[in-house]
Amino acid sequence: MALLDVENLSVEFPSRRGTFVAVNGVTIAVQPGEILGVVGESGAGKSTIGNAVIGLLEPPGRIGAGQIRLDGQRIDDLDDDAKRRIRGRRVSMIFQDPQTSLDPLQTIESQLVETIRVHLGLDHRAAQARAVDLLRQVGIPEPELRVKLYPHQFSGGMRQRVVIALALCAEPEVVVADEPTTALDVSIQAQILTLLKRLCRDKRVGMIVITHDMGVIAEITDRVAVMYRGKVVEEGPTSKILGDPDHPYTRALIGAVPRPDLRLHRFPYVDYIEGIAEKPAAISLKDHWLGRSRDFQRRHDGPLLELRDLSIRFPLNTAWLERNRRYVDAVKGVSFAIREGETFGLVGESGSGKSTIARLITQLYRPSGGSVVFDGTDVTALKRDRDLNPFRRQIQMVFQDPYSSLNPRMRVLDIVAEPIRFHRLAGSRAEVNRIVRDLLDHVGLGAKAAEKYPHEFSGGQRQRIVIARALATRPRFLICDEPTSALDVSIQAQILNLLKDLQEELRLTMLFISHDLPVIRQMCDRVGVMRFGQLLEVAPTEELFVSPQHPYTQELLSLMPNFRGLTHRGLDVEDRATG
């Protein structure tokens, strides 16, 4: 008998469009001191399991069938108060986003003390002492002082530590961690994971880690349950699942994970997920509309894009007097060049200024120093729209969040047609429609998508729409700003495939921005590493990954999840990558 037994659990959400079964006959178990990973893509129902265990299903969700047992005693059918007493005391939970998981108006101390006293019935002083002790355990320096602070006074990582302290403050037997590191930077991620691992071992806590990230799984879990559409398709020791998966979905999933250690030509096609059928037929640029995008004649034979000592600073406060204004340097003296047809990668953690550079190139921001030279022309010098528009046409961008990058009130047709109409790239209305349908078809959505509204599409499909829109100006230079970081891994694989294909077909020049080194490795010819708005080093991708020069780069590489155990079955590795 395990510490926690979830047996044949089904959770259903009745709605006016019929009952939706989020979790369907799931059986998992956790032993003390064991970390069970629940992995799957969005909508697989993994979080719902967590909520069911802690007894906090979002209404109108309800447990349809099955049992949840803690030490053999059923907890899913208890009354609310009994459930409440178990929560935090015996079963606890860690949430994804430390920014929002803490009451902004209460000090850390009061939140800890309150929880401790509710469950352990200590007096106030004892509770305080324990609070400080807990903070020390989760590795917060100077806990005596920090305990008096408010959440907003902690950095993201520190906050997540506080959250963990809160989750553990009543010595629970089981902890459910729902995407505990997703909102954090790579470097922080690693620390938090090790912390969780340590606590779990020391306190003999049974832990369920819910995640979409194979890296996390590989890092800390002992056993894994792979979920797909509400079912557990495969369950077993981590090494086994990663190294030699039986279920095709698991294989597909693993195959889709970008490898830091080798470069693939294309990701294997995953037939398990919604979206597109086979790879769209390649187009011959001679007769295709997009082909006409080759019509710009090179003005000069230097790099296509060149950043010269580019800088931008944002004011922190709006003081009246110049001298009390404070600024932050988002980008400081960055220079690099991108040759026609190459894919240049920018990597760095959040706030390193990589996205700012993208916005500088696209003229969303005006630089406070330096210049952007495109095809021999200093774009930053241009002021009038009339002069800028030709360049705007040539430089397009794919954004990070496919949910906010499409206007929810516009039909896909209009979204994609807008640039065509604006730049008068098509003669007639009919032609516009034809082109749009063709584009949609080409990015693998099918022409009928044109009539629909964005909210009718999944994240991956939306990202395809975004790409279609970017292509609609027949650009020559495409900026991808974290194009896949909001997507599930299998979707990501497909989008990356699509981008690779497009680049080959259209000989696009690309600036590929990501915080995810493996992805960078899959996509880029050369890479620039950024931190605090500065460019630390630039090197050909393989060179960078094999022999990084800058210590920061080395640190980043060292933090990459190791996937040594991961199966290589069915991957088409680029020959030149083996090195």
Place this chain on the structure above:
Amino acid sequence: MSFLSGFTDSDLWHSFIRTPTALVSALLTLILIAGALAAPLVAPHNPFDLASLDIMSAHLPPVWMKDGDPAFLLGTDDQGRDVLSAIFYGARISLLVGFASVLLAVLIGVTLGLVSGYLGGRADAAIMRVADVQLSFPAILIALLIDGVARGVLPREAQEHMAVYVLVFAIGISNWVQYARTVRGAAMVESRKEYVQAARIIGIGPVAILWRHILPNVLGPVLVIATINLALAIITEATLSFLGVGVPPTTPSLGTLIRIGNDYLFSGEWWISIFPGVVLVLLVLSVNLLGDWLRDALNPKLR
């Protein structure tokens, strides 16, 4: 076509047909509006036509009371006006004032809100200062003052016919801030979204972006405020009438009717004020209920 089907399929529609209060209030509102619009057709008399009034038939009680006159279902007021007809025509004016003033407020508020939200910087600062100054004055006072000015500057002959527009102007001006603030907030959020950046990258100008991209996305809250404010505007009109700066008594609105009727509350001629009062309350109440439902229905978090 597809839009309609899209609408009948939308959650909004479904929550609508599943919310009795919403249905009832919508129905009520429609009936009242229809009645007001069709006043000349449905009303037995034309209370605005002085020549048709006979003072000798003033103060008649409703027909079901002793010495009530079948010609006047709900009785007559102090001028021999048929209360029923007066209500029809009065509702017309109240609604006119309500809708027009809300429309005005929305136009001003949304425009300024969009501008200051999207452009930010100086324009934003300036507009918001003005808003603060205005906020430092309650709508009712502002309406009073503006009404005063308008009456002052307008040529006197015009005043009779202008009275309604003066009211609309006064109430409208005194309510724009709320919209401006809401829209500003929403516009700020929207303009940071990536679809706006995409549009800018394409090269689309600010005006087009505001109009085509941002405006449609901020209309939700505006709609809610507008409904609530419609009710508020109607009340404000009534209150102004009470303070004596409403529409002229020869073409009374619901508010004016109530004010006139007030003088007869003690004299037992309750029908002069109570019937218009009831209609006013029904109207405002149903509009409020609608706005209420709309607010919850449009709030995704509450769904």
Place this chain on the structure above:
Amino acid sequence: MLTFILHRLLQSVLVILAVALIAFSLFRYVGDPVNAMTGQDTTLQQREELRERLGLNDPFLVQYGRFVADAAQAEFGISYRHRRPVRELLAERLPATLELSIVSMALALLLGIPMGVYTALKPKGILSRGFMSLSLVGVSLPTFLIGILLILLFGVVLRWLPTFGRGEVVHLSGWTTGLLTKSGLQSLILPAFTLALFQMTLIMRLVRSEMLEVLRTDFIKFCRARGLPSRLVHFRHALKNTLVPVITITGLQLGSIIAFAIITESVFQWPGMGLLFIQAITTVDIPVMAAYLCMVAFFFVVINLVVDLLYFAVDPRLRVRRAA
């Protein structure tokens, strides 16, 4: 922090000046004070002399300038109608209005917040629905009608409560209060309730919607996940987070209450500033009107300032941001 306050004060001065300017541009249209100050037998010459004496024949900007100059020394001139310094008059009326406003605000808060919390916690409950619709009826009736109906019911029919005035007041060094006498309290009930009704509805609905928002946030979910009893979750965490916006609205509403008092006061013959103002309008008592308008503006500014300061008390995030 300090600079912030100074900035705000500066702003408020501008506001008041603007208000005065607007006010003055209106006075030319509210009528001719001289008629209210003279009897029918007063000759034309005498009337003209009077106009001269009052400086009513000076150009508008001159009058405005004079007013500002005097107002700067808290000197608002002499009321045409009462023939007494406006300062005195306002000082006399201020307590009545403030008492009425504050009591009804308190009433609105005391009833509004609990109702709001309740309707948020039990959105589907019968009682909640009751509150919601009832509150709507409250806002759907014009204030003056409510007032008159209340008088009719409690004053004339039931004869439970006085129908007008402020009852017996106690004088305490320059302040008069009706809160210390039976009759004073009795007379306060009807007007205060009439005035509070609208605000109550507003606050209740605000609290409700804010509360519903907060209850959906992660940290509340985390509170539950830590097994905190609902009492703590709702009142310690949720309610406190709800209060921030409530403070703003309450502040603004206190202002509009003072203004709405105009109607309530004239219905209940409450001897406050609002009544003074209304009578000033009918008698074209320009100094009083100007002073009143500036006063109201001043109140709003002060209230806004207080509200902003309250934020710092409630929301630690601001404290830091300001400090930075």
Place this chain on the structure above:
Amino acid sequence: MKIATVLLRSAAVIALAGAVFAGAAEAKTLRWSYQGDATTMDPYGLNETFTLGFQGNIYEPLVGYDAKLQPVPMLAEKWENPEPTKWVFHLRKGVTFHDGSPFTADDVIFSWKRTLTEGSDMKGYGAKAKEIRKIDDHTVEVITPTPNPILEREWSLFYIMSKTWSEMNNTTEATNVKGSNQGNHANRAANGTGPFVLTERQPDSKTVLKRFPNYWDKSIKTNVDEVVFTPVSQPATRVAALMSGELDVIQPVPVQDWERLEQTKGVKPLTGAEARAIFVSFDQVRDELKYSDVKGKNPFKDVRVRAAFVHAVNLEAINKQIMRGSAVPLGTLIAPEVNGFDKSFGAPYPYDPEKSKKLLAEAGYPNGFTVTMDCPNDRYVNDEKVCQAVAGMLAKVGVKIDLLAQTKGKYFGKVLAQAGYDTSFYMLGWTPSSIDSHNSLLNLAGCRNKETQSGLFNLGGYCNPKVDELTTKIGAETDQAKRNAMIKEAWEIVRADYGYMPLHAQPMSWGVREGVQVVQRADDVLDLRSAVVP
């Protein structure tokens, strides 16, 4: 019922607020309310009927009015008019002011001088004397600039103040809204010879009077020890307060509420015709009306049009429906109570819409025309309603009226002399302060003339030299019979000219608690000397 009694007592508590002297409990209190406050306590502050009427309980004139508005001795026991321009007043002996100081001729002279100071609104009264000579402590001789047969009437509201008191309190000049505001003291405090003493004054909210123990006239029949006066502007509130027993006397009561008061037990309405005549008139001066669709000419210059208007209005209907039969329809500009009134010209013009139509057609307006009517909405009894009714009736003969009803502040600001008589068609009411026709003739029917102040309130500018002639004579004629004959003649001319559209003498309408007796004087003044409470 028990609750009711308890609360009645608590109401009494309200009323007794401020009562300080011993035995307050048994004191007979009169709780009295009017729609506005007495603007000032300074007897020369504002020449307005209610204010002066209120002060009349504290201060006293040389000669006052009785219930019938006939002159009665007050501070003057006897008076004669030996020569046309000379009057002699024999002052009452043994009269003391509230502060105990004796009343003498010096006080009369001081008061007369004070009415002429800058802030005074009673200059007109002062101007009626060229000089006042002190014969002895209790006799004064008044020299009038012109022969004046009715000085005693005209001075009925000229109250006597105490010289010593005024000097002591530095209020020797009338309250003034400008400058040092001398006399502000008299504005808030009072020291007269009247039967009541001002003990508490909160403008607009409460004024308390106490009985003056050593008042000279022991024969007055009031038994009131204390008067609590609270103005209540909203009619509904005022009536409610009476019915709920919080007040003993209220004025005015909206005429439509009489029935209710009669039905309610414990209260009753008290009504009578007031000396105020309400009328409508036309701009007969301008060559083109300011507010009309008739351009290039002024239809009102044509007597037929004026006649048409007059005959189109059904005074009986207005009286019945709007004034609830309480008004006295008139054919002239003075109420029956006013000296010189006579049925021969006072009866209403016949109501004859057909004739109106005919006249309009003859005058060249078969389809009538449009004109804007100026009307106050808070000055006279049901003023706005009456205007509406008039408009409605004119509409029936084809005349379209745009009604511009405003608060008195705006209304008077527009139509009066200072604004250049900015109206084409207006409603006005008039009470001759002397309750004598001469005042009305001079102000309303006289040709406008800035110098002689004639026709100051003749807003329509009706002008007939014959009337002016007579008015001047009347002003000087001391033989009452001759005088009244001339008055009759003058009014008959005005009537024949259709110079005005008289409406009615408006009703006084008070409400009193059962058992409270007050005399309702035709000038709408409540004289507390006659007030008796149960």
